[in-house]
Amino acid sequence: MSVSILRQLRAGLLVVALGVLSSAVMSCAYHQKPSLYQQLGEKEGIANVVDNLALLIASDPMLRPRFVDVDLFLFRTHLIEQLCKVSNGPCEYTGGSMKEVHRGLDISDAEFNRLVTHLREAMTKEQIPYVAQNELLSKLAPMHSDVTYQ
Numbered sequence: 001m002s003v004s005i006l007r008q009l010r011a012g013l014l015v016v017a018l019g020v021l022s023s024a025v026m027s028c029a030y031h032q033k034p035s036l037y038q039q040l041g042e043k044e045g046i047a048n049v050v051d052n053l054a055l056l057i058a059s060d061p062m063l064r065p066r067f068v069d070v071d072l073f074l075f076r077t078h079l080i081e082q083l084c085k086v087s088n089g090p091c092e093y094t095g096g097s098m099k100e101v102h103r104g105l106d107i108s109d110a111e112f113n114r115l116v117t118h119l120r121e122a123m124t125k126e127q128i129p130y131v132a133q134n135e136l137l138s139k140l141a142p143m144h145s146d147v148t149y150q
């Protein structure tokens with residue numbers, strides 16, 4: 001085989017290898033894991049979760065009395081913003097700090113756990129994957145000390 005044919009073969013192999021490599025990189029980009037915000041269904045999915053949660057709270061004798069005098073429209077708006085922000089969505093949270101907002105309410109661990117159970121159910125209803133549910137809840141868990149016994 002002449003040197004020039006060998007060179008052409010080598011060049012051809014290089015082109016094929018680069019093609020395989022670039023398609024592997026492209027397919028990786030296409031199969032990137034969706035972000036938590038995307039898995040929550042973005043703004044619309046989060047709004048649905050918050051609406052489901054509000055219904056569950058409203059039908060729960062343990063939690064309902066807590067929200068009797070609350071401006072539910074504002075609560076909804078702020079909770080949507082907050083869940084959007086903690087899941088790294090494109091939102092600003094315009095509500096008060098968790099410590100300020102829950103100060104004086106003396107919320108117990110049992111109430112906190114009940115709300116978390118409802119939030120999980122609210123997400124399950126929206127068919128949010130279990131792993132994404134855990135990811136969101138793990139971002140809210142550190143708020144426990146600001147929300148309870150304040």
Ligand code: HEM
Pocket residue numbers: 063066067070071074075078079082094095096097101102105107111112113115140141143144147
């Ligand atoms: C991780 C758990 C919780 C999160 C992330 C959370 C988040 C929020 C947010 C974003 C607001 C609205 C803040 C504002 O409007 O400035 C709020 C208000 C409120 N939350 Fe929570 N909350 C949690 C747990 C609880 C629990 C367990 C209770 C009671 C059982 C509760 C009772 C209230 C009440 C009564 C308000 C209205 C306060 C007011 O407007 O004066 N929260 N919460």
